[in-house]
Amino acid sequence: MSENTMTLPPETVPVKIEADICVVGGSCTGVFAALRAARLGAKVVLLEKSNRLGGVATLGLVGMWHSLFDITHQQQIIGGLTFETLERLEKTGACTTFREPTDYYGIRLNSEELTLVLDTMVTSEKNITLYLQTSFSQAVLAGPGKIEAIVAEDKSGRFAIRASVFIDASGDGVLARSAGMTMRRVDHPQPPTSCARFSGWSFPEGFSLRKCMDKYREELPDLPCGYYWGMPIPNSQLFMLAGTRVMQCDCNDPDEITRAEITSRRQIKAILDMLRREFPDRKFGLETLPSAIGIREGLHVESIGTLTGEELLAGRRFPDAIGNGTYPVDIHNDTDATISFKNLNGTMRVYRGDQCISTERWLPEGQVLPYYQIPLSCLIPRGAVNVLVAGRMLDADRDAFGAVRVMVNLNQCGEAAGVAAWQAMRDGKGVANVDRAETRRLLKTGGAIIL
Ligand SMILES: Cc1cc2nc3c(=O)[nH]c(=O)nc-3n(C[C@H](O)[C@H](O)[C@H](O)COP(=O)(O)OP(=O)(O)OC[C@H]3O[C@@H](n4cnc5c(N)ncnc54)[C@H](O)[C@@H]3O)c2cc1C
CATH class of the missing domain: 3.30.310 (TATA-Binding Protein)
Incomplete structure (x- = not known):
């Protein structure tokens, strides 16, 4: 920290809007959080610092989602707003097949058409007020872990947004950090890439x-x-x-x-x-060129549950599971040029360039893991009263993060954060005390596949 500091004058800012729920960050994670809460009847404000929704999928040009099926192809394990969005893209041929298990390529999307689809989904929801080109700046606390309002900034200057519950979907965890949540820095974050x-x-x-x-x-x-x-x-x-x-x-x-x-x-x-x-x-x-380099990993928010690689690869079933996934533990090393995959079919491969340099099995021959689960607890920051996180800042160790970091998984986290935020608002409860069995029921009623 620099010794060279200055003290800013106190400021008074207008309160631009009061809402039930405020979502910071407009990737699919944030959009799906906002849509879920809005469909339950909450008045939602959604803030995005760039000119469009979609996050890495649009700004970063990464138009690839992964299979919605378990790896034995017996069962669909992901539905909800991911499925709904793909159905919309399918109408114009803007995505490849998702109704059946996909090959190596996964589900390819046209990022520009995804931008248009997200515009429609958000603007046709009367309970959402969207602010593009508007940056979150700071959290104003009413007490430890309790946010009274946030200060945001657009071309007109700084203003406040009051809400009952806040969702950090900024990827970087800017809201959680500003609200004093404990952030964890990892030793070797996965390296960033410009597509x-x-x-x-x-x-x-x-x-x-x-x-x-x-x-x-x-x-x-x-x-x-x-x-x-x-x-x-x-x-x-x-x-x-x-x-x-x-x-x-x-x-x-x-x-x-x-x-x-x-x-x-x-x-x-x-x-x-x-x-x-x-x-x-x-x-x-x-x-x-992308509007911003794609960040694979930044800070993680310490939460009431940390998803571990051991749990994930054992296929642990969680009572508060809000999502399911099959994407492998995929770790891009930041010290050498290799990348390693632990696939759910039991193989473990290391690549350099496009060349596989080693193959082993991490599961006994003949065994596979059909899918893993993501618990709500890794989205509830420790000590938080009215703030949830959804996105790559979630609480997971190196291996678990290598798997859950992909969009079909984070999309489900967004939906769950939207529902849990609505429950916390409705009941006037702290986010750690929402009825997580009800979160699962509400997600299912709204189209998610809850197992
Ligand atoms: C190169 C690369 C390739 C990848 N390949 C794949 C792949 O093939 N398939 C896959 O599923 N996943 C892939 N991933 C991983 C995946 O894309 C990311 O983990 C995921 O998109 C992160 O989602 P997020 O919602 O947490 O963050 P982001 O997508 O980064 O979204 C955060 C949003 O918050 C906004 N924001 C940030 N700060 C503020 C602020 N102060 N105020 C307002 N808004 C703010 C940002 O503008 C952005 O829109 C890849 C990642 C990278 C980098």
């Missing part, structure tokens, strides 16, 4: 991007190392590549995040330069 969209992305048979990068690495030292993946985008001629990575980056530090944005864009430029040198007769276009 990019390219035109002209087609290659001769047998072409390997990894081998090409190895060939040009000396000539183009900004070329990224490590794992990459990409996908053709539905309803588009473009290809999305998640091919960059910035190692050992604390994404909560302004100097570090600036370094990450610039470094990852240099890596994208190097990929483009490489392709143009390798195929001088072809036309490759850089069509879209």
